[in-house]
Amino acid sequence: MIVQHSDPVTLVGGGQLDESDLNRALAVGPQIIAADSGADAVRQAGLVPSAVIGDFDSLSDETRNSLSPELLHHIPEQDSTDFEKCLGNVDAPLVLGVGFTGRRIDHHLANLNTLVRYPERRCLLLDGTDIVFLAPPSIALDLAPGTPVSLFPFGVVEGMSEGLEWPISGLTFTPDGRVGTSNRATGPISIHLTAPKMLLILPASAFEAAASVLVQNASTWPIAA
Template identity: 35%
Template sequence: MRSSEPVRPFESPELEFEAALELELPRMRALLRRHGEAPSSSPPPLLVLGGRAPDPDWLRKVSLGRETWALDRGADACRAAGVVPSRILGDFDSVSDGAREWAERMGAKTDRYTPDKDDTDFQLALRLLSGDVVVTGCWGGRFDHAFSNVFSSLWAMERGVRVLWFADEREVLFPLRGPAKLELDFEIPPSALSLLSLTASCERVSIENVKWPLDEADLAQGSPREISNVPLGRPVRVEVRSGVLGVYGECR
């Protein structure tokens, strides 16, 4: 991930960004600035999907103050962490009977769908939401599930639902829709930091405080080279002017 161009100051005088939206994660702090989008006054709801279960302590911390929805086997992760979801949703083909019954006893609203459906459980949830949302339980499983989740978030953007992050204690992905800026401050620097063009192209991408900085580079989805960068300072700053840029970190 190299650029021979000098890096200019991380400023965008021709664009006005709204006040920063603080995205707090255990051992990580992110500030998001979006053009023309004011931050919400309340914490975005948390969706717990049925992939790799997040560490119970991590899930307890990230769920504080948030409405939590458990999607199918995500109810098992919630039960293990003692996080009571307000809603459980899905076709329930993978959740344990014990976790489903526990959530219902604790007062969770239940939305049960037939397994013979067109939408995934995640897509069903996105149809019921609006505004910002955060997602966990999304890593560590099949590639096709991860692919569907990430690109379903792009589909949801067109409907006014914005996934701010997909994360657990090991991995995080911020889908950053331009024009936007992201500032990352890690308690422990990630072992890898990558930029992924989630749309056909991302224009005028910059990143600083890394080993291989970029200054207003255009990235192509079909030529993903900006992989495994190394943070050098704090904070790491990323900007994209157009397109949807995936900012991925592997956390130690």
């Protein structure tokens, strides 16, 4: 394990990054970790990461040379993405990811895939529009009536819900079948799921509330085999 921390941490990727997203993440997780060229964005913001993890195929020489060698953790294998390399080597109550959406849709999809393949790692991705995270076995969120709530399965999963305009009880979700996008909260919601296969997508305005719940929620998935 490269990074172990008892508090939430902010992980910065090389995708589309807005300064306001970075600041919101840092307010919850002040320690910064960079995934490869995410270190360039961190340096441009006038900050220094506590660790840089990746295969370094996109990290600029200027940024690399500006950092102490002990901060650089080179993982050269090409069978995993930089996001996966980071998530597999960061042990924290919650990882707040910024810079992992936009620019390339294949990278975006790979990052969502990684969220599902590391169910034991709590990670919330933020961009200027939305947040997305793997839903734990059960979660309760205090949402205003009319708040968009989207559920997208990455495998076969069933569940129960309260506070959704269209309840999910009795439904089977699959990536190539029924999905749960464009639902809405009628007020506070609670969701219970049968498998670590469901991504929960909410407006970015729910970031702080969702981060707080994920840190405090004792409901966790077992480590993937």
